[in-house]
Structure formats: structure tokens, C-alpha cells
Amino acid sequence: MPPTKVKSAEVPIAPKRQHKADAKAATHAPPKPRPLTRIQREKQDIILEAALDVFSLHGFRGATIDQIAEVAGMSKPNLLYYFPRKEEIHRRLMGELLVTWLAPLREMDADGDPFPEIRSYIRRKLEMARDFPRESRLFANEMLQGAPRIIEMIEVDLKNLVDEKARVLLTWMDQGKLTRTDPYHLIFSIWATTQHYADFDVQVRAVLGPGRGGEGRFEDAARYLEQLFLFGLTPRPR
Amino acid sequence: MPPTKVKSAEVPIAPKRQHKADAKAATHAPPKPRPLTRIQREKQDIILEAALDVFSLHGFRGATIDQIAEVAGMSKPNLLYYFPRKEEIHRRLMGELLVTWLAPLREMDADGDPFPEIRSYIRRKLEMARDFPRESRLFANEMLQGAPRIIEMIEVDLKNLVDEKARVLLTWMDQGKLTRTDPYHLIFSIWATTQHYADFDVQVRAVLGPGRGGEGRFEDAARYLEQLFLFGLTPRPR
DNA sequence: AGAAATTTTGACCAGTTGGAAAAATGTTAG
DNA sequence: CTAACATTTTTCCAACTGGTCAAAATTTCT
Structure with a gap:
């Protein structure tokens, strides 16, 4: 790596x-x-x-x-x-981490269409969970402890970025391209669902069992999350 | 062990x-x-x-x-x-924790209807994140470290419970009451999105800012998640 | 090559860690 | 009341902790 x-x-x-x-x-x-x-x-x-x-x-x-x-x-x-x-x-690690960690969100393009953008944001985050699980856990560890060493970065850099992207999401909602909902919690839910596969990897594997816990789990997760974020769980008439 | x-x-x-x-x-x-x-x-x-x-x-x-x-x-x-x-x-703590922690999932009733059941499962998990954040973090901490002290419980008790509930979800899907999707990842996504509010609390608060980071955040989260799991983000004609 | 700078090592330190032993003090059932 | 037991305190320890220091080994530069 x-x-x-x-x-x-x-x-x-x-x-x-x-x-x-x-x-x-x-x-x-x-x-x-x-x-x-x-x-x-x-x-x-x-x-x-x-x-x-x-x-x-x-x-x-x-x-x-x-x-x-x-x-x-x-x-x-x-x-x-x-x-x-x-x-x-630790400081060095965290500093470098935050930059790479937020890159996927940064890439979300206001000029694009919401679903392709959100979809590929989820994909990228999921790829990061797969390819950089240690980074994800390092971050999670720091969060669990109340982020004592990076709280400033969180309150400034991270917050600004999220505020900016939340505005983008709101614009999309105003244009009727996205259902009207809370953009912050929307972002949280993407973070949570994707990082889960790095941070709770042991659990995911154990629950899926030897059969489905292999490398395929990330593809399955991607498919499921796409479905979830697009249409939720309500069956659609076809 | x-x-x-x-x-x-x-x-x-x-x-x-x-x-x-x-x-x-x-x-x-x-x-x-x-x-x-x-x-x-x-x-x-x-x-x-x-x-x-x-x-x-x-x-x-x-x-x-x-x-x-x-x-x-x-x-x-x-x-x-x-x-x-x-x-x-630590062992005692983890043992007691797992029981309470899984209670909400246990309560999911195969004889109920999927949406009320899932909805109240999400609510209960969110309430736990709000009312027992330390328990959530303890669990997360153990997971991050590869669950060395509870891997057995995870592989047996937890797995069995999830397997059982996954079957319930599949039944609902067969009955057309729930969109056909991966029941395991469905459960993961509920865990992830709800526990996020306990484990990443600092981040959530920092990003929401002093205005929206207050106690209301759990209600906002509940509303958002309900929307997400029900219909996803696609705007619905009205 | 040889001087100067950089890198590595080994010995060391004071404070903290998980834990043991035993003595001193409380509590309670007969 | 008192013997038997339960609880608490005091003292101690060896291993580990983050970190220092001077000297030795190595690399780099001229």
C-alpha cells in the first residue's frame, strides 16, 4: 500500500x-x-x-x-x-489522512447530475473502505476518542467542505432532481454505510460467513447501497 | 475464551x-x-x-x-x-453489552409488516445511539481492534440472529412487501447509519454546527433515515 | 580520500502499568 | 459479643512506557 x-x-x-x-x-x-x-x-x-x-x-x-x-x-x-x-x-498521519479522506466528497460536482454524482461518490467511498481500511480505522479510532487531536480540522476544513456540498445538494433538490431531504444527514448516511465495511470488517465477514464474506462483499454492498439510495426499500411496480 | x-x-x-x-x-x-x-x-x-x-x-x-x-x-x-x-x-462488559445491543433486532417480528417493523427497528437503534453512546463506542472500539475478545459471540450468537432475521426479510421480499435486495447488507446499513450518531458524535456535532447540532439532531436523523429506507432519494411524483 | 554531517546504537531514566501479598479494618450470623 | 468472613488499605514489584544522551557507525560532500 x-x-x-x-x-x-x-x-x-x-x-x-x-x-x-x-x-x-x-x-x-x-x-x-x-x-x-x-x-x-x-x-x-x-x-x-x-x-x-x-x-x-x-x-x-x-x-x-x-x-x-x-x-x-x-x-x-x-x-x-x-x-x-x-x-x-500521529499528527502527521492524521493531517495526510484528512486530505485523502475527503477527496471523494470534493469531487462531487455541482454541475453534474445528482444521481451519477452521488452514485460515484458512494462507489469511491466504498473503494476507499476496501483499499484503505487502516486509514478508515485510524479515523474512526480518533472519532471514538472525541477527536482530541483533529477537532480543529473537523470544525473548519471538514465543516466547510460539507457545508459547500450540502448547498449543492440543496440546489439539486430545488431543481426537483433529488427528493427534498436533509443534505447533512444524507452525507452522514453515505459516510456511515461505506465506512462500515472497513471499520466493522470483522463483523461483516463473520456475519456473511465464509461463503459470502469473500471479496465479493464489496460488490454486493455497492449494489445494495445503490438500490437503497436510489429507491429505498419500497417495491416498485414494474 | x-x-x-x-x-x-x-x-x-x-x-x-x-x-x-x-x-x-x-x-x-x-x-x-x-x-x-x-x-x-x-x-x-x-x-x-x-x-x-x-x-x-x-x-x-x-x-x-x-x-x-x-x-x-x-x-x-x-x-x-x-x-x-x-x-x-472487559469481558463482563462485552457479554452484557451484546445482549442489550441485539435486543432491538430480536424484536423485529416476522408476523408484522415489513415497514412498521423496519421503521421501529431503526427508531430503536437510533434511541440506543442517543441513550447509550458509551455502549456503542465500546462495541465499535472492540470491532476496530478485530474483536479479539468477542469474536466467538459474533460468529455464533450474532450470526445466528442475523441469519434468522435475514430469512424473515427474504420472506417479506418473496411476498412482494419489500423490494428484493440483499437482506444482510440491509441490516448492515441500518446498523451503520444509526450507530454513526453515537460513534461519530463529535463529527456529527461539529459538522452540524452549534445551530443544528443540539438534541434535535436525533429527530432529524430519524426523519431522514425513514425517508431514505422507504423511498431512497428519487423524487416521487405527487 | 578525508572532513563534516547524518544515522544508528546501547545504555539509561523516571514514571506508569497490571498485579501480588499481607496486614488492618468492617460486617454479620450465631 | 465474638468468631468467621468480607472489605479495604498499605506496601511492593517487575515489566513496560515515552523519552534522553553520548558515542559509534555510516553516508555524503568536497
Whole structure:
């Protein structure tokens, strides 16, 4: 799985050695952000990968640096050389996550027609649940804990995006192209139904049993959700 | 994993003092389960309450006995007197949880009509999300971690129940009372959409903003979901 | 190559963790 | 009232936690 790298210019690591000399200079000019070396980029990616594994499984508190270091195949102090605090790792992960996570919603096009747009939004979210379940769980874990480390992003970036798309949905409703209903809860229901397949994967598999719990479950889910969001459960005359 | 205890007779606490004398007797007769004292019942309840708080917020690994003890207003060793292991507390909680958690689905009546039944199932689940958010999060937390401590219950009790209700749904579909679709994913979608309001509460509130994030959100959600499950999003001629 | 910088390691630390043991204190049935 | 039991407190521990530090090993740059 490719690391969740999205942007390029990231906060440079701050090797501990960097001290006295900068102490004063920093107040005049921002500390020269020395470009990352090859090794730094590589190791950081390896660490973030490992951290995604561990954080998504145990949450922030339940994850340990030792564990992450082990998965990353390096010693704890070595890991701490790249990310001096546990929180740094988590912060980076969450920051990158939110960008990719919201991409599908961003793509929903006001100029398109509602059903193709909503349909492919659902598809994309479902694909993300299938292809990036750890990211989904990391996000869910943070939410369960009250989102202490990303509440701001939620209240600003996420909220703005949803507000914008809610307006788009309302426009469609005004045009009679979409049934009049609550656009926010509409979005929530898409999030909930799709992410469920990543976050509650064990349950889904266990309930479907060995027969239907295989890879086909995502296709089945897509078909079902399409039906649900289009027509609900009322039988239609044919 | 020990048998899924559900009934009233719970595993009695085993004070550490209980030793030699029982050692042999136990092989002949099951160790006399001495009824719980008043204090034992009370304290156990207090502990379970506190543990629900902490486990639901931090997950199993992230929660500490000290923390639970503090919330419960007692010392750690005192708490350990009632539940000699951290896992015991969690196990009890999960066991009791699953029973209450599945009650709404159990109530879905094969002899009723599909829409009233499904409708009130959704309502009940939504009420649970509103009234027992900690239970919902505890469950979600366990799921995210791969349900290591309850996988058996999921694979047996939960699966059987869902299988049964899926058959009920199929019957309704055969009778033309319900659109033909996947009954398992139908159930998943109800779980997902309702539990979302407990598990992702922070997000829901943040996105709805101070205006609409108040208590009314559950009523709005209920209305929206009813619409969704009944007719989907296609505008109906009127 | 050789100096300078970067990366890795090993030893270490103070605080926290789940839990044990035993002594001290309460409660209650006969 | 008192012996038997139930409860609570105090003290303790070994393993683990996030994190530090200086020295050693390696890479990079000239």
C-alpha cells in the first residue's frame, strides 16, 4: 500500500543536535529548513506506514512506540530520531489522512447530475473502505476518542467542505432532481454505510460467513447501497 | 475464551484467599458459588459503570486500571479485589453489552409488516445511539481492534440472529412487501447509519454546527433515515 | 580520500502499568 | 459479643512506557 503521502513540503524533522546556535537566530529568521535527505524521506515513510498499522489497530493511547518501531524494523531511539514525539507521528498521519479522506466528497460536482454524482461518490467511498481500511480505522479510532487531536480540522476544513456540498445538494433538490431531504444527514448516511465495511470488517465477514464474506462483499454492498439510495426499500411496480 | 455467560448467575468473584481447602473439593463438586453480598453487587456495578466510561473512550489497551479505579472512586487494589484481572471487567462488559445491543433486532417480528417493523427497528437503534453512546463506542472500539475478545459471540450468537432475521426479510421480499435486495447488507446499513450518531458524535456535532447540532439532531436523523429506507432519494411524483 | 554531517546504537531514566501479598479494618450470623 | 468472613488499605514489584544522551557507525560532500 502506498503511503498516504499527498503533499510534498512537510514539516522537516528537527534533529536534536540542532540547539544553541539556532536558539537566538530562530527569533530573527525561521530556522533554515534544510531539505530532507533521501534516507529521511524513506525512513519517515516506513515509520508512517508502521504507525498506521499500529495506531489504526489500538488507537493513540493503546499504541506504543516500541511496537511501531518493531513493525518499522528499527530501534526505538532510531525511530525517535525521525519523530521526536509519539504525537508527531500521529499528527502527521492524521493531517495526510484528512486530505485523502475527503477527496471523494470534493469531487462531487455541482454541475453534474445528482444521481451519477452521488452514485460515484458512494462507489469511491466504498473503494476507499476496501483499499484503505487502516486509514478508515485510524479515523474512526480518533472519532471514538472525541477527536482530541483533529477537532480543529473537523470544525473548519471538514465543516466547510460539507457545508459547500450540502448547498449543492440543496440546489439539486430545488431543481426537483433529488427528493427534498436533509443534505447533512444524507452525507452522514453515505459516510456511515461505506465506512462500515472497513471499520466493522470483522463483523461483516463473520456475519456473511465464509461463503459470502469473500471479496465479493464489496460488490454486493455497492449494489445494495445503490438500490437503497436510489429507491429505498419500497417495491416498485414494474 | 470461557463460555458466553449471559444469564443472571455470573462468575462469582474469587477472593484470592480462597485456596488449599477448595483445591480438591473443586474437582468433586463445583466450587460452592456463595451468593454475592450486597456490597459485592453494588461495587461491581460501580466498577462496571466506570469501566464503561474508560474503555469506551480509550479501548482496551488504552484504558488503565488506575483510571477506572479513580472514576469508580476506589483504590486500584480494591478494584482488583472485585475483578482480579483487567480482562475480566472487559469481558463482563462485552457479554452484557451484546445482549442489550441485539435486543432491538430480536424484536423485529416476522408476523408484522415489513415497514412498521423496519421503521421501529431503526427508531430503536437510533434511541440506543442517543441513550447509550458509551455502549456503542465500546462495541465499535472492540470491532476496530478485530474483536479479539468477542469474536466467538459474533460468529455464533450474532450470526445466528442475523441469519434468522435475514430469512424473515427474504420472506417479506418473496411476498412482494419489500423490494428484493440483499437482506444482510440491509441490516448492515441500518446498523451503520444509526450507530454513526453515537460513534461519530463529535463529527456529527461539529459538522452540524452549534445551530443544528443540539438534541434535535436525533429527530432529524430519524426523519431522514425513514425517508431514505422507504423511498431512497428519487423524487416521487405527487 | 578525508572532513563534516547524518544515522544508528546501547545504555539509561523516571514514571506508569497490571498485579501480588499481607496486614488492618468492617460486617454479620450465631 | 465474638468468631468467621468480607472489605479495604498499605506496601511492593517487575515489566513496560515515552523519552534522553553520548558515542559509534555510516553516508555524503568536497
